[in-house]
Amino acid sequence: MVTGTLRTVFDRLREDVCTALERDPAARSVLEVLTYPGLHAVWLHRIEHRLWNGGHRLLARILSQVTRFLTGVEIHPAADIGRRVFIDHGMGTVIGETAEVGDDVHMYHGVTLGGDGQAGTKRHPTVGDGARLGASSTLVGPITVGEGATSSVGRITDMVWDLQSGTHGIQQLADRLATVFVPLVLALAATVGVVTLVLGAGPAETMLLALTVLIVSCPCALGLATPLAIASSVRAALERGVVVFDETIFERLRDLDAVVFDKTGTLTTGEMRVKHAEGPDELFERGALLETRTSHPIAAAVADAYAPSDSSGEDS
Secondary structure, eight states: OHHHHHHHHHHHHHHHHHHHHHHOTTOOOHHHHTTOHHHHHHHHHHHHHHHHHTTOHHHHHHHHHHHHHHHSOEEOTTOEEOTTOEESSOTTOEEOTTOEEOTTOEEOTTOEEEOOSOTTSOOSOEEOTTOEEOTTOEEESSOEEOTTOBOHHHHHHHHHHHHHHOOOTHHHHHHHHHHHHHHHHHHHHHHHHHHHHHTTOOHHHHHHHHHHHHHHTOTHHHHHHHHHHHHHHHHHHHHTTOOOSOTTHHHHGGGOSOOOOOSTTTTSOSOOOOOOOOSOHHHHHHHHHHHTTOOOHHHHHHHHHSOTTOTTOOOO
């Protein structure tokens, strides 16, 4: 029985490590994954959860606070966490007492599954199997996130990641040039080293000259400049409310003759104003008094145009 339990524990640990390797593109090895605080938080929570269910609730709470201190992830010992849950980065993640997280859930740092309700009731979210919660997603109350659902922030994160990890157009050209340029630079540096030795220079001087050629001719700029420029453009567009789906748009802009916007309000400032109105000024002023009690954009425009203090009653 003990052997079977240990085998189950090791199977779960291996399962979690494989999940992290699969979902984190930056993971290079098992040893690297074993340093992830999100992984530590999930493993320690399983111990805390067993202690909580076993009646050792104070000990479970103390251990959960230690886990928060060590990993930056706070999970209440009573929370129900499924299998293969991966907390990416982890810092700032908070999961409340009655929260339920299904299998294969992927969440990023800053996720909050908060409570709203009375003690003794279900007051935290339920996250379905395979859901993906983007960075800083905040869910409060006994709401349900469906299976395989992705938060809006998560969708944008995925799109930007796919965009920046892809290679298209000019990026492919830069990669091809770098592939040819790298061996040429290495050969040139080696040639300089050999010639310097033949001419009677010492090992130190030879190494210095070879490294100088290598550094000056470094092809890193070819491989890095293009993706960095594209990534900066994507981020700049995103900060201005524009989501770029295809990085090749930057290359094709020079060929565009017209741009068509298919969504109403895309080019507006978001601020309405009264352009023209017909009727007695007194009527508009009284209407403006009523509209000051609401934050609706049209109401705000009427209130700004016909506030009682505006004795002229002119259209704005």
